[in-house]
Amino acid sequence: MGPIKLIVIAILLYLGYRLLISDWRKKQNKKADNSARDIKDDGTVEDVLVEDPICHKLVPRQQAIRLKSIETDKIIYFCSEECCNLFVNQEGEKE
Numbered sequence: 858m859g860p861i862k863l864i865v866i867a868i869l870l871y872l873g874y875r876l877l878i879s880d881w882r883k884k885q886n887k888k889a890d891n892s893a894r895d896i897k898d899d900g901t902v903e904d905v906l907v908e909d910p911i912c913h914k915l916v917p918r919q920q921a922i923r924l925k926s927i928e929t930d931k932i933i934y935f936c937s938e939e940c941c942n943l944f945v946n947q948e949g950e951k952e
């Protein structure tokens with residue numbers, strides 16, 4: 858016991874360090890590739906569900922039709938262009 862144990866610990870520390878570095882690099886690459894997507898810490902892409910205010914369907918945000926509301930300055934998501942048009946018509950009737 859003694860020197861051998863120290864060498865083993867040194868090797869383990871080195872391997873751990875290498876693992877951390879390669880893992881960190883992978884994450885950096887993924888971030889660059891999918892900058893427009895929502896990425897969890899473990900690297901999986903999570904589709905955020907958004908609610909259509911017209912038919913109340915839940916749609917993955919990436920596939921949703923987007924409309925920027927002039928009133929609230931927020932982006933509203935729709936399942937289809939039909940719902941988007943309905944919403945625009947409804948907004949027009951209010952005024």
Ligand SMILES: [Zn+2]
Pocket residue numbers: 909911912913914935936937940
């Ligand atoms: Zn809809």
